[in-house]
Every structure is written in structure tokens, then in C-alpha cells.
Amino acid sequence: MASPIHQFVVIPLAPLEIAGIDVSFTNSSLWMLISAVVSIVFLSMAMRRKAMIPGRLQITAELLYEFVGKMVQENIGKDGRQYFPFIFTLFVFILTGNLLGLFPYAFTYTSHLIVTGVLALLVFFMVIGFGLYNHGLKFFRLFLPPNVPWWLVGFIIPIEIISFFVRPLTLSVRLFANMMAGHIILKVVVGFAVSAASMGVAWAALGVFPVLINVGLIMFELLVAVIQAYVFAILSCVYLKDSVDLHH
């Protein structure tokens, strides 16, 4: 049985090195490109007619737009409109990555910590950058919530600092671990069917059960793919709110 880890190996498709740095075009890059193309083509096609009475495709795109718009408005507030393009792009990028990864022979780029880590760090540095831009040094009041008793200050500030800096870690690991674990489980279960099939006709008949379990797992992974994209986006909104409104 092939190792379940093998599906996560990054393979350079077009090796390229610039100034000693490996910038090869890999299978991960390819699937990111496919994801970007699929999203752009889908949204362009959906909104091409801009009909007053939308068709199914246009409704899907509008639902997606309104879903993210509502999420941004509810979690960041009216000042959050400026972040909508970023949050929408982030959500669609992660969602298409998660969903495309469920196709056979596809590569799930969100199952790599480097990818989710970079996205999480992007959000983290945006919070710090916009926070300092909007509030100046008063941004650091974030680490001392209002109405904290004086005798708790020395205890609360380190906890707040740690919880702030641990955000990119939890954000990235949550998505990465969910995707990686899900795909490993899919591969392991289907491996049972392959092993059973290789052991003879009688065992091959029993191999149907792992396939049926995998059908259920694929449905579960579809749900996880959507939920994890939503969780990443909504937590990004919650973190970005700190750059808009220091204490909420």
C-alpha cells in the first residue's frame, strides 16, 4: 500500500533557481494556479450577464458574495468594508483549494503548513499594520482590556500578548491539520479496499465496505473543506476587528 504521506510530497514540475533560491514551479504552484483560474472563470462567467433575474450560476456567485459580505459586516462592522476584497479572496482561495484537493490525483495545497502559515501571517501582519496605522501606539492598549483590576494587570498583559502572538499558529495549524488528517484517513481507508482486492476474489468482495466508508468520508471532507475555509475567513475578520476597534 502506498504511504498516505506520499500524496503531500511537493514535486518540482519546472525546476528553477534564482540566486541560489529554489523557485521551481511545483505541483503545489500548479494547483494554486488552477484554483485561481477556476475561481476567476467561475465568477466571471457567473456575473457576465448581470441579469436582474439571476440564473443558477449568478445566484451562486451572489450568494457567495453576500455570505462573505455579511460575515465581514457582522464581525468587523461598517469600517470593515475596506477588508472585504481581501477576506473574499482569502475565502475563495482556501475554499477552492480545499474542494479541488478532493478530486483524484489532485494536490491539496492547504494541507501544507507553509501555505496556511503564510496566509495566517499575512492576516497577522495586516492586523498589526492597520492597527498601528489607525491607532498609532494606542494599538498596544489591545494587551490591556478595559476595567481590569490593578492587581491583575501583571498577569493579564503577558497572557494577552501570548494569545495575540499565538493567533497565526492556531489559524494555520487548524486548517493544515484538518486537511492533512482528512486526506490521510481517506487514503488509509481506500488502502484497505486495495489490499483486500489484491488478496483474492472473496476478500475483494469485502473490499466494497471500505469504499462505502470512503463515500461517507468524502461527504464529511466536503463539509470540513467548506467549514474550515469559513472558519479561517471569520477568524481573520475577528482578528482584523482589533485593528479597527481596539476593545470590543
Added chain:
Amino acid sequence: MELEAAKLIAGALVTLPAFGAALGLGMYFASYNNAIARNPETKKLLDEKFFLILAFIEALGIIPIGIGAAMLFG
């Protein structure tokens, strides 16, 4: 051989948190249903954060399984 046995034992032990996650999910759904049954008007309020909290609890179970699988097959 001992290393392989240790890996198998470690990989099995690291899946134990799935019990906690399963318990947490069950309690979460029970509380959610209970709250809506007692006061249907709170459904909209509860639905807003439903999937977010679900994902948090589920992640605590799936992350150790991923680590266990990585330890076993890595």
C-alpha cells in the same frame, strides 16, 4: 523493531483526544438543541457562531489524528 513498536504505540495513544472531541461535540449539539427547544427565538443568535465553535471542537480531535498518522506513516 522496538522503534517500530514505539511508533505504533505512540500513534495509537495520540488518537485518544478524539474521545474528548467526540464528547465535546455531543455535549455541544445537545446544548444547542436544548437551547433552541426551550427558546426558539435564540436560533438566529446561536446559528451565527454554530459552525465556528463546531470547527474548534472538531479540530481538537482531528489534529491529534493527523499527528498520529504522520508518526505512523512518516
